[in-house]
Amino acid sequence: MKLLFVADPIETFKTYKDSTFAMMREAARRGHEIWACEVSDLVWRSGGHVVARQARALVLTGHATDWFNVTVTQELALKDTGAIIMRKDPPFDSEYFYATHLLGQAEREGARVFNKPAALRDHPEKLALMEFPEFCAPTLVTRSPAVIRAFHAEHRDIILKPLDGMGGMGIFRVGADGLNLGAIIETLNKDGRETVMVQRYLPEIAQGDKRVLVIGGEVVPYCLARIPQGGEVRGNLAAGGKGVAQPISERDREIAQALGPRLAARGLLLVGLDVIGGSLTEINVTSPTCFQEITDQTGFDVAKMFIDALERALAG
Incomplete structure (x- = not known):
């Protein structure tokens, strides 16, 4: 089966810990064809199918470095794959959003995409947990500095984070003294232009x-x-x-x-x-x-x- 991984540049993979590489290795062990492209390779021309402009067929070498060889580089219609595994890292920005629409069109043409593009759009990684309050600590999503200050006054020790962050980027803790809360709010919500998530600190x-x-x-x-x-x-x-x-x-x-x-x-x-x-x-x-x-x-x-x-x- 032909498996196309849509991911960040494979040259940047740290194979000793990369989960996408682990998927590729197991799939190759079972005899599946491994292909890779980047989001920037996706193209949709009017009247045509969604394609990966420069999809690369890979053979895994088994080495820690130089871990792949490219056997073919070609334009590949996404509908002609057995499955597409969407593994582009956040941030979930406008380009990621547009990529899910291209992948959604590929689905309509017959491609199988995992995770499903519509489901990716419907489950922003910070916001998705709000559907399940029975399992969450007190959490707030807002643009309002006043509402954030009120949440801090109630819970005294809080975590603030941007909705589009990854890898711990932009996470702040503010304790009971409220030190730097104003500056942190200004940094994260950019004068009310961007939404912030706030959670009670969990020791x-x-x-x-x-x-x-x-x-x-x-x-x-x-x-x-x-x-x-x-x-x-x-x-x-x-x-x-x-x-x-x-x-x-x-x-x-x-x-x-x-x-x-x-x-x-x-x-x-x-x-x-x-x-x-x-x-x-x-x-x-x-x-x-x-x-x-x-x-x-x-x-x-x-x-x-x-x-x-x-x-x-x-x-x-």
Whole structure:
């Protein structure tokens, strides 16, 4: 089967930890054709099909460096693939939004896309959790500085973050003294032009911001706790957090089993839930990671579970 991965430049992959690479490796092991392109390669001409202008057929070498060889570079109609795996990293900006529309057109032409483009648009990674308040800590979404100040006055210790951030970018903590709250609000909401998410600070972050993976509606039995280091409030690996794999807790399982089947039914084959303590803090749907960290530390093959689920979805 021909699998097209729409991703960031493959030359930038850190293969020792990249989840998209782990997917490719498992798919290649099963004999699937591996192709790759970037969002910028997508083209839709009036009266024509959506194509990847410079799709590359890859052969994986098995080496840590120079990990692929390109055998063919050509224009490829997306409808002529067995499946398209959308793995472009955030930010979910206007270009990402337009890419989901091109992929949606490819679906109408017969392509199978995972995660489903409409579902990507309908589940912004910060906002999506608001549908499930029973699992969340107190959370606020607003442009209003006054409303943010009132939320701080109520909860005293808060986290503020932009809606389009990734990897811990732009996350601030403001304690009971309110130090720098005004400056942080100005920085994030840009004089009322941009919306901000605010959450009550969860001290359980000291034990890690847990990434719980749900594949085809089923929960991966291990999570990766991303533990802040060196006085940081952020556990994100990109912000220097330490990743420690561990069995999921009963609360993790409760959240994942409640959300997983519902999100899978909407076309989200792969979801990454972020859980601090017992509270859901984000629902990641664009390019959830942590496959290799979990596999390396526990022996549970996350990529195998993903390709199994992909093959079942295509056969269904």
